[in-house]
Amino acid sequence: MKVYSILILNKAGGLIYQNEISSGLNKLSANDYLVLAGTLHGVHAIGSKLSQSISTTNNLKNTEELNSIQNSNILSFGKALNPNNNKSGLQSIETDFFNLYNFQTVSGLKFIIITSPNDNFENFETSNEIFRKLYILYSDYVMKDPFYSLDMPIKSILFDKNVKELFR
């Protein structure tokens, strides 16, 4: 599996990091990348609403328990939260030309990678491994950087360097 590109979106759907790891995709203009990021964010949000009813019926927990969780969420955060953000919404897009995988962290940050197409199911496992490593790099080189302000574009040189090393 060859990784073409990495996108990182903040919780509002803004593009904060974009890196072309290897050539293979057509270059888009900066504006188009922002539109792409916003679209994926929107699709994810709609998707999670679609699948919400499915995931609750599949859940083994009884309704009383679910209600109490929902209520405590509403009391503490002021809104209903989905207990697991990674079980709903857009997870992957698989086409003949590329595959796209999406991973959402607990704070709503999204990591998106675009890879070469492969109908092998193991791809999904590999993508999870990549996400895990990216998440580690993010929490080290971005979150511990005193000059980074939250939800703003990532300009860290060290993060850039380490991401490149990850895919070497």
Next chain:
Amino acid sequence: MSDDSIIIPSTTTNSLSKLTINDYSKTGFGYNPSIGTQSNSINNIETSNLLISKKQIILSTSTIPIYEKLHLISKKSPIEEITLSSLLYLFSEIIQWQFKNSKNINDLEARLNGLGYKLGIKLIEMIKLKDGYKLLKRDTKILEILQFIHGPFWKFIFGKQADELEMSQNNNDEYMIIDNLPILNKYISIPKDYGDLNCCAFVAGIIEGSLDVSGFNCNVTAHTSTTDQHPLRTVYLIKFHSNVLYRENIRN
């Protein structure tokens, strides 16, 4: 000096075993209503002895002194370790806090230096005590104190020795301590428009404080000097004041 001859007041606990709660002097210790005002006076050897032992009791109830604690620690594990993440989150917050208050980059470096300075003054006493307690020796030469900073001092703070210690070829009052991977800078990337800011100005402050307080007045600055192998390589430039060099020359 052998360890036996050192008298540590807090370990002299004999007085505790001798005294019981029913002990009182015939003439009284404190006011005794059956005797009257005389009871308050110290008029014989017995009472003054009792007073001394009373003093010892107060001392022995205090907590373990810092030098004994250090001994206890050094027996169990040579270096107390903390997690890197918590340290760097704290350091990151310190920088953000100082950054908010500072006018420009130089001001920020000066502030970080100042914070480190205060720490260095206190830290060198403890590390010297821990390291050189047996030798009881005070470093009086520039090279001696620099080797101490480069070796045990660095090892105590960062868990490893500094990588290089060099003397400037151009100026005889300048020395350099070089760290290939400064641990505080590990995750910090300086934005391009911030010039040559190096957050290890904090460490430079620690060095400056500890050298100043040991009688070697100097200015210490941190500079990034990137090499291919070590992108975060930091040079601490130590510039001694002229009076230190003058003193050094007299000694030689």
